[in-house]
Amino acid sequence: MEIKLSKENDTKRLYQIIKLNKNTLSLVYYDQREKITETFKKSTLKDIPKKEFSICLDSHPKEYYATDPDYKYTKGNNYILSKIGKSAPLTKGNGYITIHFTINCAKEIGRFGVEQMDRLYKPATYNPDLIKHLINEIALLKDWPDFVKDSYHHDIHAFLMFKIKNGKIVDLCP
Numbered sequence: 001m002e003i004k005l006s007k008e009n010d011t012k013r014l015y016q017i018i019k020l021n022k023n024t025l026s027l028v029y030y031d032q033r034e035k036i037t038e039t040f041k042k043s044t045l046k047d048i049p050k051k052e053f054s055i056c057l058d059s060h061p062k063e064y065y066a067t068d069p070d071y072k073y074t075k076g077n078n079y080i081l082s083k084i085g086k087s088a089p090l091t092k093g094n095g096y097i098t099i100h101f102t103i104n105c106a107k108e109i110g111r112f113g114v115e116q117m118d119r120l121y122k123p124a125t126y127n128p129d130l131i132k133h134l135i136n137e138i139a140l141l142k143d144w145p146d147f148v149k150d151s152y153h154h155d156i157h158a159f160l161m162f163k164i165k166n167g168k169i170v171d172l173c174p
Helices: 077-085 128-139
Strands: 015-020 024-031 034-041 095-103 109-118 156-165 168-173
Touching: 015 128, 024 128, 077 128, 077 168, 095 128, 109 128, 128 156
Parallel strands: none
Antiparallel strands: 015 024, 015 109, 024 034, 095 109, 095 156, 156 168
């Protein structure tokens, strides 16, 4: 099963994941102020751990790059790449999959979103099992740095962009 954008409205969309479990992936996006939900079923991968997620402050999370120094995973990108990439399902094509998420003050991860694009940064679709695998593995990452104690923001918005070449994950940024 592949997630495909409609040909008639081939614009770059930012999707938010609103439901993710063993058999269902539901995405929401907006098209000219209309809220549109797309639901996809069937997967052979394990569920992400079941837990409630909430942000610590009722405000917009701070961007990871707006902290000094940048808020980055303590074990580094090479660790994430090897951990996530070694058992990742294959897909077709070349491009990028960006998984964005929020890290709260307890270093829990939630509010996942996904963006898929080709090498020319145009909308693309990749294997849903790969998308679910990426989200599952990111949800399990635990070694985030402590928040700056005097910072007003206690939640961080971050993303990981995976480069896909010949159907395999080959790089990660930021």
